[in-house]
Amino acid sequence: MKKLLYALLAVLLVVVVGIGALLALVDPNQFKPLIAEQVKKATGRELVVSGDISWRFFPSIGFSLGKTEFRNPEGFAEPNMVQLESAELSVSVMPLFSRQLEIGNVSLHDGRVFIQTRKDGLSNLDGLGQQTEVKAEPSVKDEAPVAEPSTQTEPKAAEVWTISLAGVELVNASAVIRDDRAGTLTNVSALNFNLSRFAPGEWAQAEFDITGLNGEMNFSAKGATELFIVPELNNAELKNLQLSALAKDKVNDISSVTLALDKLKTGDWSSVTFSAKGQVPNLTFDAKGETRFMLNEAMDVVKLQGLVLDSGLKGATLPRPEMAVKLAADADYDVKQGMATLKQFKADIDEISVNGNGSFKSADIPVIRFAVKSDNIDLDAFLGLDNAKKEEEQTQTASGNGGQAGQAGSAGTATQAAKDQEPDLSVLKTLDVAGTVELGKLKAANAKLANVLVDMKIAKGVLTLKQLAANLYDGSVKAQATINANGKLPTYKVSKQIRGVQIQPLLVDLADKDVLAGKGDITVNVTGTGLAEKRIRENISGAIDINFADGAIYGVNIPEMIREAKAKLKGHSTEYVKEERKTDFSSMTATLKLGAGKASTNNLDIDSPLLRIDGNGETNLVSEDIDFTVSTSAVATSKGQGGKGVDEVADLTVPIDVKGNWSDPKFSLNLAKLLKENNELEKKAHKEVERGLEKLLGDKVKDDEIKKAADKLLKGLFN
Known part of the structure; x- marks a missing residue:
């Protein structure tokens, strides 16, 4: 027993002597030049450790690092890309003998990151990781020595190490991301992060909070989750994820954004709820929703199932003061293809309800495909045109024509400017769109249509209406059209066939004009250059054939x-x-x-x-x-x-x-003209006038002067 006690005392003495020798003979600060040299070789940048490096031996072996700066190249707005005021790291010694790496709490204080892209496009991130050239020792290229036969047995496979981390603490960090080309600046003024004990196969708690400024918008966010790393270190899970944020500037106030996720594991479905509330110019919104979410194990396909979004909108820019918007859909996103697919969506915007499917593929020219259906759409009510028309009529009735003369000139000028303005069709050159719209009923510009089918395409700056078909006013209409936006002025071509339409109710609804009635067939074939109203009137050419039956001209x-x-x-x-x-x-x-x-x-x-x-x-x-x-x-x-x-x-x-x-x-x-084209009537009219003159003047009618005056009067009447 005494021998064992002596042995333990000897070991303890050796450790104490070793630590004392380490403290006395080895100053960790002497490694600063070596560390700086290795960083220079690895990154091409300077590392300056101006603070002290000190050992720590209780309760574990570790070190603390004073102020440290990782330099930027010359020509950037700040000298440092990364800097730390202090850092601490420790490792337990005894578990190392059992192949267990137990890292103590990692603490980083007052860290700062500065990233800049200059106007010439050069970034301080460029060139990182490019090692400087290191001269290698010359090697002898003689014949390779023949390996001596070994009598030792093959080594056993390396035993697996287990790793644990007492925690990570990031205190009062900050960052600046500056892009001088785009004129943008994001300043993270405070970032704090804390991770509890972390070990493979165990759940760890993580929390963060952040505040900053993006341009003129102040923002803040905070969140918490639980993190699980599988023992093989090749996969991870999250659960109980909670995020919240807000942002505000002079014109925008996003008062609340929340996201909650029950779990996140590749290949499994997760339940997600979210909300957003705030105000942007002329629009106030309050939205909330939920969905099921899955990321496949290859992490290249995202699926949403049962997506539901319910939003209330208020604002002067809307067709009406308040609107309710609801969306339900399933969706997929393929990361490799850049393809988003919306499946079986249903959207309700007040009384308008549409359903269908669509897709979006990210590319230099985005590719969009859609198929939309609806039982009934009243665009006039949706856009507020009915109310606007009633208000205009009431205003005109109440005020008459008085008090409007002063506004006529400016209104006329504005109207004329609008007629001369060409619509901006540049968007047609940036899209590849094709799709169909099917409507049971449609009311637009007070015209009432049924069984509407629209088949259209946009490609290479050309809008093609492949088919427009509808029933209206006891008849039907079919149309085809193209608009080409590739020239200096857009060109168009339209062909339309209207069959069996009751003209009177159509004109009353469209133009409030009761001038013509009848059952009509109309064929239109026109072309033109320019889509401003004035240019359409000036440049349109073609023909319109009309054939009406059983009607009236009012x-x-x-x-x-x-x-x-x-x-x-x-x-x-x-x-x-x-x-x-x-x-x-x-x-x-x-x-x-x-x-x-x-x-x-x-x-x-x-x-x-x-x-x-x-x-x-x-x-x-x-x-x-x-x-x-x-x-x-x-x-x-x-x-x-x-x-x-x-x-x-x-x-x-x-x-x-x-x-x-x-x-x-x-x-x-x-x-x-009536008298000229009907000679007998003209003669009869002359006789009637002469007879009247005879009754009036008697024998004086034969007087030459009176005859001349009568002839002059007759010529004035019948010419």
Whole structure:
């Protein structure tokens, strides 16, 4: 027993003597030049240890490091890339004999990192890790010595070491990330991190908090989680992850952002909840959601299942003061392909509900594909156009025309500027988009459509509407169009076929104009350059063929005008009951030719049981002026519009002038042309005038001077 005690005392004495010798004979600060030299070789940068390096032996062997600076190359705004005020590290000795590496608490105080990218593109991170050249000792390239046969047995496989860490403490760290090319600056003023005892196969607690400034935005965040490293050190897990953050500048106030995750393990599903609340210019939001999340074991595919997002929005930029937005979907993201896929999504934006799928592939020109469906979309209500129209009508009714004259000039200038402004189509050159939209019902610009199908594509600066099909007002429409944005001005080509559409309710809904009724077929083929309203009117060319049946023209009663012409020809006053100002027809056909800022026709033909109408003329697409002449022939019949009174002027051709503009067309009887085109009527009219003069003047009508005056009067009436 005494021998054992002596042996232990001897060992203790050796240790004490060894430690004393180490403290007396070995000054760790003498290794500073060696450390600096090795860092220089490894990184090409200088390491300056200005603080002391000191040993620590209780309760474990370790050292503490004073102020240390890792230099930047010349030409950067700060001399140091990394600096530390102090650091501590210790290792337990006895476990080493059992192949156990037990590291004590690692503590780093007042660390600072500075990263800069200069205007010339050079960064202080460039060149790190490039070792400086070290001259190698010359080697002898003689014949390799023959290995002596060994009688020793093969060594056993290395035993596995176990590693544990008492903790990591990062206290009051800071960082600056500065990009002079982009003009951005992020300043992390305080970063604290703490990791509890950490060992493979055990759960460790981690916490952090951070505050800083990104540009003019102050931000802060904090979080906590539990970390698990498997014994093989080839995988890790998280659980109970909690993150929260906020940010604020002069115009933005993100008051709360939260994220909670129950666990994170590759190949397993995790439950995630999140929320965000705050205010940006003209918009206040309050959003929350949840999803199931999985990262595959290869860590290159992320899956979201059962994603639900519910957000309330308020702001002046919205179509209405308050809106509710809901989204439900499944999603995948393939890291290698850069492909995000949205599966079976459903989005509800107030009363608008859409569903479908889509994908986004990251590339120099992003590739987007989509298929969207909805039962009913009312764009007018969604965009607030219905309310805006009602408010405008109420304002006009309340104020009349008074008080608006002072605003007319500026409003007119603004309107004209808008008409001259080309839309910015540069985005068409930056996208590769293709997809379809199917709508059960659609209301837009007060027009009502059903069974809408849109098939479109954007590629290489060209928007192609491959198909637009819909049912509207008892008929149908099909259209194709292209817009090419690659030239100085965009060009377009449109073809459209409208079949069996009831024109009257369509015009009333679209333009609030009740000027035409009937069942119509319209074929449109037009091209043009420029999409500003003014350029469209000036440059559009092509043709529009119309074919209407069983309708009426509102605003003019041609049979009434025929009876008026008859009365005037007889010198009688028009004694009849005023009828509705409309002209019925059984068919109307015309071809409108577009070009040089005008729309013209020379083959207007309107037929009815009572009338035959031919017309020609033009309208200016820029000024909206109208200049048409309509020649009307009455058909002998005692039935139909006009009744028996028209029989007396059967086969009479009555010319009617259509003047004015689109918003206020004017219809008038061209009496002079009427008489010229109907010689018998002109002769009869002359006789009626002469007879009237005889009754008025008696024998004086034969006087030469009076005859000259009468002839002059007649010429004025009939020319």
